Amino acid sequence: xxxxxxxxxxxxxxxxxxxxxxxxxxxxxxxxxxxxxxxxxxxxxxxxxxxxxxxxxxxxxxxxxxxxxxxxxxxxxxxxxxxxxxxxxxxxxxxxxxxxxxxxxxxxxxxxxxxxxxxxxxxxxxxxxxxxxxxxxxxxxxxxxxxxxxxxxxxxxxxxxxxxxxxxxxxxxxxxxxxxxxxxxxxxxxxxxxxxxxxxxxxxxxxxxxxxxxxxxxxxxxxxxxxxxxxxxxxxxxxxxxxxxxxxxxxxxxxxxxxxxxxxxxxxxxxxxx
Amino acid sequence: xxxxxxxxxxxxxxxxxxxxxxxxxxxxxxxxxxxxxxxxxxxxxxxxxxxxxxxxxxxxxxxxxxxxxxxxxxxxxxxxxxxxxxxxxxxxxxxxxxxxxxxxxxxxxxxxxxxxxxxxxxxxxxxxxxxxxxxxxxxxxxxxxxxxxxxxxxxxxxxxxxxxxxxxxxxxxxxxxxxxxxxxxxxxxxxxxxxxxxxxxxxxxxxxxxxxxxxxxxxxxxxxxxxxxxxxxxxxxxxxxxxxxxxxxxxxxxxxxxxxxxxxxxxxxxxxxxxxxxxxxxxxxxxxxxxxxxxxxxxxxxxxxxxxxxxxxxxxxxxxxxxxxxxxxxxxxxx
Numbered sequence: 001x002x003x004x005x006x007x008x009x010x011x012x013x014x015x016x017x018x019x020x021x022x023x024x025x026x027x028x029x030x031x032x033x034x035x036x037x038x039x040x041x042x043x044x045x046x047x048x049x050x051x052x053x054x055x056x057x058x059x060x061x062x063x064x065x066x067x068x069x070x071x072x073x074x075x076x077x078x079x080x081x082x083x084x085x086x087x088x089x090x091x092x093x094x095x096x097x098x099x100x101x102x103x104x105x106x107x108x109x110x111x112x113x114x115x116x117x118x119x120x121x122x123x124x125x126x127x128x129x130x131x132x133x134x135x136x137x138x139x140x141x142x143x144x145x146x147x148x149x150x151x152x153x154x155x156x157x158x159x160x161x162x163x164x165x166x167x168x169x170x171x172x173x174x175x176x177x178x179x180x181x182x183x184x185x186x187x188x189x190x191x192x193x194x195x196x197x198x199x200x201x202x203x204x205x206x207x208x209x210x211x212x213x214x215x216x217x218x219x220x221x222x223x224x225x226x227x228x229x230x231x232x233x234x235x236x237x238x239x240x241x242x243x244x245x246x247x248x249x250x251x252x253x254x255x256x257x258x259x260x261x262x263x264x265x266x267x268x269x270x271x272x273x274x
Numbered sequence: 275x276x277x278x279x280x281x282x283x284x285x286x287x288x289x290x291x292x293x294x295x296x297x298x299x300x301x302x303x304x305x306x307x308x309x310x311x312x313x314x315x316x317x318x319x320x321x322x323x324x325x326x327x328x329x330x331x332x333x334x335x336x337x338x339x340x341x342x343x344x345x346x347x348x349x350x351x352x353x354x355x356x357x358x359x360x361x362x363x364x365x366x367x368x369x370x371x372x373x374x375x376x377x378x379x380x381x382x383x384x385x386x387x388x389x390x391x392x393x394x395x396x397x398x399x400x401x402x403x404x405x406x407x408x409x410x411x412x413x414x415x416x417x418x419x420x421x422x423x424x425x426x427x428x429x430x431x432x433x434x435x436x437x438x439x440x441x442x443x444x445x446x447x448x449x450x451x452x453x454x455x456x457x458x459x460x461x462x463x464x465x466x467x468x469x470x471x472x473x474x475x476x477x478x479x480x481x482x483x484x485x486x487x488x489x490x491x492x493x494x495x496x497x498x499x500x501x502x503x504x505x506x507x508x509x510x511x512x513x514x515x516x517x518x519x520x521x522x523x524x525x526x527x528x529x530x531x532x533x534x535x536x537x538x539x540x541x542x543x544x545x546x547x548x549x550x551x552x553x554x555x556x557x558x559x560x561x562x563x564x565x566x567x568x569x570x571x572x573x574x575x576x577x578x579x580x581x582x583x584x585x586x587x588x589x590x591x592x593x594x595x596x597x598x599x600x601x602x603x604x605x606x607x608x609x
Contacts, residue, residue, distance in 0.1 A: 021389050072583055077389045079582050086578030089531055093572025202527050206397040213390055244408035251401045259384040
């Protein structure tokens, strides 16, 4: 569930706030993973490699992509989606050329925690903590700071924001960059758990989109509640049967959910939340 | 009147070219190239399915590969179990069509928007891809047919004469069948579009609310179009399975992406454009891919970005613009 939230957060920012469907989301994750691994192999400590290098690289990449590609297509949702899909394929292709079609990985830091008879990887516990910090921080930034106010205002009514002296293109670029950086961070953090291959984005993107869409309009709470619901369905089914059937159950649940709540969870409940 | 005449002329032209290809290619090509041509024909049918669903019903389906793969798998499994492939073909069309109808029910009755539709369909094909990849081992078999996981079903049966199992079609025969089916599907789509159903469908694409206010239930028409598109994609999968064999790659992102690219390159809202786009892109990728000159994904991605940004309406308007500039060059001639 924590990982479901983690992979969906960057997408929630880009899609939930900007209404841009970024099908290259999975590849942003993949780039984050590679950035962390390359930095680590270059002799950097694993923590800055995952927590600083990965989001920074992908964030900058995101801003550049927003400037040269996505910006031309605002308001044309379908075209944006197609162009970002092209970007996704191109990224898979170029990374395959550079790194080869093999799994690169780093081992997870920290050992195991024991609680009585049960033990779990301390790293995964840490991930839950990081997700909590990101969600809390995101909430504070969006609701309490001037930056968050400007971002939300621009998304709600760009011409009005422009009339008040805000530059919407700059806000879009920054928001896209932040979303990309969050995605890169997720990619870096997940690299030790799953390893990285050029095509790894495919494994994530379906889940991330389903989570964000099921979550609905509120980017933080929606993502969190959808991740909680779908994550438990996935885990329970996986526990009872196989991981693959767990994913199928996740998808089926999401499709049924969309039939019942077309606006997502936060379209019906917790409407006024962030 | 003039419209009808033009439509008749273009149908005749397509029919003539199609029949010419049908008769000429087996004489001109060697066996390997002929099998490749059959694969192209099956992919052309796949392109038609999306051209129909996206271009005319306005449903952006990223999941045609799901129906494509499902058609192939159903055909292979039913063919192995039944022995005779005639029923298997019918099932290979019906099962994806029904699955599309089921999926369509959730999507259209949930009234989710275009883009969500794209995401959901894409997700479905990705999940199916992972599901079938995970079906290795003896636990996963339907009747006599092991699903084979990552390797697919190498013993996918070839199409046989109806009622005469064991008498499989020759590669020539499969090619004739595939080409004939391309023509059949193409003219079937055109006939459907000329019918009342087709015209309501296009009206819904143009303005869904207006069509609904006139009393048409948009959900039903979309569901119908989506199911038909699923069936056509299933048919393409059957033919593809005949030339190669079924494996989970039929569901892969690569196929989903290529289908979209064919339609974009050819032009959304036409039937011939995607056909041409399919053959063109396939020729380019296979020739460049075999030369190892560029990574196929990289190239497909760049083609997709290029067309979306620079030429959103694809190559379809090209003949018109070409004619116009020719006329400008030679002002004396009247076209």
